[in-house]
Amino acid sequence: MIPGSFNYHRPKSVQEAVGLLAKLGDDGRLLAGGHSLIPTMKLRLATPANLIDLGGIADLKGIRADGNDIVVGAMTTQHDLIASDLLASKIPILRETSAQIADPQVRYVGTLGGNVANGDPANDMPALMMCLNATFHASGKSGERKIAARGFYQGLYATALQSGEVLTAIRIPVPAAGHGYAYEKLKRKIGDFATAAAAVVLTMKGGKVNSCAIALTNVADKPLLAEEATKILIGSALDAATVKRAVAAAEAITSPAEDPRGPAQYRTKMAGVMLTRALARAKSLAKG
Amino acid sequence: MNDMTPTSAERAAKLEGMGCKRKRVEDIRFTQGKGNYVDDIKLPNMLYGEFNRSPYGHAHVKKIDTAKAAAVPGVVAVLTAETLKTVNLAWMPTLAGDVQMVLADGYVLFQNQEVAFVIADSREAAADAADLVEVEYEQLPVNVDPLKAMAPNAPVIREDLKGKTEGAHGKRKHYNHIFSWQAGDKAAADAAFAKADVTIREMISYPRVHPCPLETCQCVASFDKIKGELTLYGTFQAPHVIRTVGSLISKIPEHKIHVISPDVGGGFGNKVGAYPGYICSIVASIVTGVPVKWTESRIDNLSTTAFARDFHMDMELACTKDGKLLGLRCYTIADHGAFDACANATKWPAGLFSIISGSYDIPAAHCLVDGVYTNKAPGGVAYRCSFRVTEAAYCVERAMDIMAQKLGMDPADFRMKNLIRREQFPYTSAFGWQYDSGDYQTALTKAMEAVSYRKLRDEQKQKREAFKRGETRELMGIGVIHFTEIVGAGPSRNCDILGIAMFDSAEIRIHPTGSGICRLGTKSQGQGHETTYAQIIATELGLAADSITVEEGNTDTAPYGLGTYGSRSTPVSGAATAMACRKIKAKAQMIAAYMLEVHDDDLEWDVDRFRVKGNPERFKTMTELAWAAYHEVPPGMEPGLEAVDYYDPPNFTFPFGAYICVVDVDVDTGMIKVRRFYALDDCGTRINPMIIEGQIHGGLAEAFGIAMGQEIHYDDDGNVTTASFLDYFLPTAVETPRWETDWTTTPSPHHPIGAKGVGESPNVGGVPCFSNAVNDAFAFLGSTHIQMPHDHWRVWTAAEKLGLHA
The missing domain is CATH 3.30.43.10 (Uridine Diphospho-n-acetylenolpyruvylglucosamine Reductase, domain 2)
Incomplete structure (x- = not known):
């Protein structure tokens, strides 16, 4: 050691x-x-x-509103995310997810940029950033470029970030007012990575799902955007039968490894259970 | 006398003796970060040792090239088995009568086994170089399954034992067999089963777990070439045993070995044995002529130094149809890993496992244990329990539930019916143990009343109906157990370690001003000995606990003792302390009689003084007598006031308790919420209730960890997959439930102060209580036994098998 x-x-x-x-x-x-x-x-x-x-670069820290987006510096800690009133009111799922990462000591030091850039599918923020349709800003020798979170993750520790690039900021579009959200994470203990976790952001209109995004943590070699499940849910009232179909569709895209958290089949099923619970909670929080 | 004269009760309270919730004196330094642990020891010119370890579970070591490692700047030497052979130390004897490789000698038999030892002037350089030792391996077939160890074609684990049909404990049945050990009466047990109305049989496995102290194993060896003396600082639970074993192995005369255990950060059995790190550090210090420190990492600790359990128990109970127990049979396969380095009393290869009849009056019983070798780390220590007592208690308490289920009886009622009754004590079990004292029905009744047991069962019934109707996805489980421990090893007729009887000792010296020092053969690792031993002395001698220094862990100054493990400190050294006090008190009484010019028999003891019977205003306090002992002793009496006692206990002590746990199981995730945990302990006379409570909290937290998630797991290739806290479940304060503690007091009749020991009870009783609660949740669906650990996926799998996810 x-x-x-x-x-x-x-x-x-x-x-x-x-x-x-x-x-x-x-x-x-x-x-x-x-x-x-x-x-x-x-x-x-x-x-x-x-x-x-990167800890000595002041420009990489901070949370600010920019139009309809919120821009978070890559070196902003998870503790900062939890403490931010701006995030609490605009993107509360970010706060909720941050609070489920490790423990306070880790969150004082762990950063959003590090969490998303490492390409570890066990991290919580990559799936959440896909769910929120965030954009990553990267600086390299040839200048600055923007990469969509939904196209960033390629495999275990493999991302679209090129060698020589520094991920500098995360730009997150603020979800519509009245949106429902939930990050459901099953873990063995404080500090553990997820056995499986599901992020849901949705809006309801007339009792039906108007928009929806779902992403899954630690059930494949990269975070997963559950697009098929989303399609099934849009327009539904989140009735039990539709949710079951959507969950089955989400489970179908998982390919977890067996580890001490459990065999692959169990972790797939837990992704489904977490999604079911996240949908129920998101629905209860959504207005409209 | 005037109103200001303190009463006897006020004087007694000031002493902070037995029964007082005295604050732990050691916490003054521990809470300020001022403890002195082995890693705090830094000696001039000290070097650092680090192991190169085997990546394989089983392999032939074809070649070791140390050239690159030796070339790293700062590296002083690299030891291999070849180097150790020059001093005849490539192998070392174990406490269990086996031998163990210190460094890989031709083979590696488990992953992370020690292969080479690099000595360098910094820990960093040692680590760099350890990585650069080049070892050529040829992988061999691996077996990590104890149940397959004695198969006809199982991989041979110990080439060195080829053809040896006799082991340390008799005949070996197979090349991977270590020992067979049995107790009880097989014919009587078989006869009981033949006439029984109802029998149950279940394979009850207690997985391999690890004691996992916060401080890992470490040492600093310092050999003085001029004097020919070795000083060894280390995390030792039994420093004197280490000195004796060290002398026998190294041939350094015992008086020239100084073993010092400074503050020790938890042991739980992990720090009883002798490890390659100690031997290599000693050899390295002899070779280099300067001190050498070895510090174990967390991964090294979890994967190489002594594990616990790994007992696989084929358990049977026999009963009449109305629920009276008739017999017990148990056949156990014990996985000892690659070397038999189990820490037991030497004649007891399966420890005190025959306490397996537990708290119950079972007329006929028999148990047989076969120890086997596998490609796993050696050990098998008593992790916060007396030798193999936890395994036995788990097995019988699980089996009691399974039998109750088959009989259709409530598990508490079934226990109540079969508990040994108060009037049966002293009770001799079918295995021959003489239980010293107990009042089991009272304990269980108190526990059941405290939690409103019948109401809980009613609620459970309703919840089960609601579950069947699909209104809830939660199942409620109630675990109830009554355990009996056997601790305080031990009586010399039963127990020795390498021929040394398992007595223990106390040496008390009272200074002229009435303060004193007490030195003992035990060694606290956090149990609070400095606090509690002083309380025994305070009550026995009438001197304030604050005026007594308690010192342990230095073999030069402490009297010989066998150390601290198996809840033996209070039963054995606590007794020695009381007996030494009584020798001092007897002398003080003679001095008092001389000073008061009365006969010895005319005096009576009153809290802190001897007073003349019928004339209480004529007295001498113990403080006055201490002064007198140094200047006006009776003619012919030698001055001074000190005594030493070596206590050979006449019997073990048998603490017991009744625990009840209530859980709610989420069948969709396998998550378990512990709603309630009530623990009633009877440890005989209670010395410090606050320390007892703390010990129980700690032991229950460990029990929670074991039952709910711990396993040292090996994959089929011999890789240990749970060697860090990422995957080895060590619960934090967040996961750990809230505890309700309670007690009854049934003193031990043979112990001088009636105390029995308590540190290990909560681990012994806690594990089956949690496990029974989880099992109970599923019992109404026909499930009889779900193996530990009860982590999420295993619980979910149990629910899946019962069709609960359809």
């Missing part, structure tokens, strides 16, 4: 970080909150020669 030796860099600006990444190439790893990278280094599964700590 002793990491290998490494050089430590603490750039003051995004530009400096990008420059360091370009210079150090594959020998350089970005350090955000460190809750994934540092344990991996202690196990010597990761042995970066250079750590580039």
